[in-house]
Amino acid sequence: MAFRISSSPHVRKDTATQAVMQKVILAALPGLAVQCYFFGWGSFIQVLLAIAVALGAEAAVLKLRGRTIKETLNDQSAILTALLIGVALPPLAPWYLVVIGTIFAIVIVKQLYGGLGQNLFNPAMAAYVLLLVSFPVLMTTWAAPLGLGADNAGFVDALKVIFSGVGAPAFALGIDGVSMATPLDTLKTDLSMGLTATESLQKPIFGGSSTGEGWVWVNLAYLAGGIYLLASKTIRWHISTGLLGALFVCSLVGFALSPDTHASPLFNLFSGATMLAAFFIATDPVTAATSRRGRLLFGALIGVLIYVIRTFGGYPDGVAFAVLLANLCAPLIDYYIKPRAYGHRGHS
Amino acid sequence: MSNFKDIAWQGLWKNNPGLVQLLGLCPLLAVTATLTNALGLGLATVAVLIGSNVLVSLVRDFVPKEIRIPVFVMIIAALVTAVQLLINAYAYGLYLSLGIFLPLIVTNCVIIGRAEAFASRNSVPAAAFDGLMMGLGFTAVLAVLGATREILGQGTLFDGADQLLGSWAQSLKIELWQVDNSFLLAMLPPGAFIAMGLLIAAKNVIDKRLEAKKPAPEPAAAITRARITKVG
Numbered sequence: 113m114a115f116r117i118s119s120s121p122h123v124r125k126d127t128a129t130q131a132v133m134q135k136v137i138l139a140a141l142p143g144l145a146v147q148c149y150f151f152g153w154g155s156f157i158q159v160l161l162a163i164a165v166a167l168g169a170e171a172a173v174l175k176l177r178g179r180t181i182k183e184t185l186n187d188q189s190a191i192l193t194a195l196l197i198g199v200a201l202p203p204l205a206p207w208y209l210v211v212i213g214t215i216f217a218i219v220i221v222k223q224l225y226g227g228l229g230q231n232l233f234n235p236a237m238a239a240y241v242l243l244l245v246s247f248p249v250l251m252t253t254w255a256a257p258l259g260l261g262a263d264n265a266g267f268v269d270a271l272k273v274i275f276s277g278v279g280a281p282a283f284a285l286g287i288d289g290v291s292m293a294t295p296l297d298t299l300k301t302d303l304s305m306g307l308t309a310t311e312s313l314q315k316p317i318f319g320g321s322s323t324g325e326g327w328v329w330v331n332l333a334y335l336a337g338g339i340y341l342l343a344s345k346t347i348r349w350h351i352s353t354g355l356l357g358a359l360f361v362c363s364l365v366g367f368a369l370s371p372d373t374h375a376s377p378l379f380n381l382f383s384g385a386t387m388l389a390a391f392f393i394a395t396d397p398v399t400a401a402t403s404r405r406g407r408l409l410f411g412a413l414i415g416v417l418i419y420v421i422r423t424f425g426g427y428p429d430g431v432a433f434a435v436l437l438a439n440l441c442a443p444l445i446d447y448y449i450k451p452r453a454y455g456h457r458g459h460s
Numbered sequence: 461m462s463n464f465k466d467i468a469w470q471g472l473w474k475n476n477p478g479l480v481q482l483l484g485l486c487p488l489l490a491v492t493a494t495l496t497n498a499l500g501l502g503l504a505t506v507a508v509l510i511g512s513n514v515l516v517s518l519v520r521d522f523v524p525k526e527i528r529i530p531v532f533v534m535i536i537a538a539l540v541t542a543v544q545l546l547i548n549a550y551a552y553g554l555y556l557s558l559g560i561f562l563p564l565i566v567t568n569c570v571i572i573g574r575a576e577a578f579a580s581r582n583s584v585p586a587a588a589f590d591g592l593m594m595g596l597g598f599t600a601v602l603a604v605l606g607a608t609r610e611i612l613g614q615g616t617l618f619d620g621a622d623q624l625l626g627s628w629a630q631s632l633k634i635e636l637w638q639v640d641n642s643f644l645l646a647m648l649p650p651g652a653f654i655a656m657g658l659l660i661a662a663k664n665v666i667d668k669r670l671e672a673k674k675p676a677p678e679p680a681a682a683i684t685r686a687r688i689t690k691v692g
Contacts, residue, residue, distance in 0.1 A: 212643070220654065242645055245644060245645060245648070245650075246643050246644040246645040246646075247643075247644070248644075
């Protein structure tokens with residue numbers, strides 16, 4: 113046999129990027145399905161549109177950069193980014209939002225920095241923030257959950273709303289019949305109007321459950337996907353645990369100090385994009401810290417930031433901003449937290 | 461007159477203050493949300509730049525080296541004040557929309573940079589021409605950036621041109637498409653940074669293409685000596 117001389121690591125596992133990406137995409141599908149069940153076909157259409165645009169944009173940039181197109185497209189990272197953008201956008205948002213966002217994510221955030229593995233920021237979250245800053249009204253109007261408002265948009269109706277901006281006949285009353293603020297947003301508005309959290313939670317959008325109609329199921333589905341990723345060792349537990357733990361502790365402290373003005377820890381864990389962030393967004397290995405302790409800290413930082421932005425910030429959900437800010441801190445975390453090399457005693 | 465041709469080439473393209481020297485980025489990014497604002501600030505900068513270059517070139521032999529920068533700054537400040545008062549008097553709307561960036565022309569590095577690097581070493585006509593060309597180069601970048609951002613952000617061109625040119629210019633406004641939700645990013649400073657980066661990239665691409673088109677210069681005939689017996 114041939115002896116190869118190379119530097120460490122000596123034990124390798126041939127896990128192709130493609131296999132990892134496929135597993136993550138697969139794990140996100142239950143969440144997407146639940147989202148479609150509660151909020152109509154919109155999310156599904158957004159995801160398809162985002163994937164088409166992402167592949168087109170990536171191929172165009174790769175051609176400009178003189179790289180191999182087919183091999184790079186095959187790693188499916190663009191599809192994952194598109195999927196995350198698609199599920200993060202409001203289901204009935206007009207088509208140009210997802211097109212602008214996806215092109216921005218792939219061309220500016222990912223490829224201009226050098227492509228997969230080189231980007232400083234999570235492309236999907238950067239795109240989300242771009243859209244949130246550019247189109248605040250459209251981005252904070254979410255489709256009404258099943259059983260509230262008008263009937264859920266069917267496939268064709270959702271297509272019509274997304275592409276023409278005009279409601280199908282069933283929605284002639286205007287977009288307000290099928291869309292409303294998210295539970296997080298409603299709670300925030302109510303609290304600012306002087307209602308207590310308990311009073312706000314009586315509203316129909318929270319649907320008797322303490323976290324909001326539909327949202328708890330969406331989050332549970334993403335949690336299930338996340339557990340699959342952990343079990344298949346596609347992701348490590350550090351980031352997700354750090355994120356959920358920090359969010360839980362922060363909201364517990366807030367809730368204990370002033371239950372009237374703060375949502376409960378459970379509400380924070382199972383509403384908005386918490387689980388999606390914990391298992392699918394923050395765990396992006398490119399933009400996270402690299403050491404284990406570093407990742408724990410990285411996740412905790414995101415958790416604290418999500419809580420701070422949700423509670424004290426101007427936007428209803430803070431996942432995207434929290435992830436981007438933590439992305440900025442990742443090099444600093446890596447600088448200060450270095451795993452001790454075997455046999456090395458450190459500075460003492 | 462190849463000297464003047466060279467000055468024009470330097471100012472408009474090769475050494476463009478906006479794209480290559482990256483001077484005056486603050487107003488460049490802050491006021492280019494619409495084409496009108498961009499042109500207004502660009503023209504004001506051109507006026508100040510020509511004036512300051514001429515004056516600096518006139519006094520270049522009388523100013524002691526040690527205090528030249530304060531002198532230049534005072535000359536520029538006087539000119540900026542004059543331009544600001546003129547705009548205040550004749551284009552009040554523009555004056556309001558340019559805001560603080562009008563007096564801030566004083567600190568625009570393009571102006572002090574040209575005064576120091578060019579005007580203080582060259583004759584008056586050359587300095588004046590350099591001021592004009594550098595100013596036009598800067599204005600061109602402002603205008604392209606302003607037009608791009610206005611089209612992306614509002615779908616219009618020359619919105620508010622009447623503030624700059626008088627009420628007849630209202631008819632100049634072109635509405636390219638109707639936007640229900642304006643693309644805010646293009647109007648905000650981050651959009652300006654991104655657009656600026658893309659503009660610089662585009663310039664570099666054009667330069668590369670030009671370079672590639674140019675026939676490679678003949679390698680200079682190397683001096684070959686059969687044998688070197690002695691050095692020096």
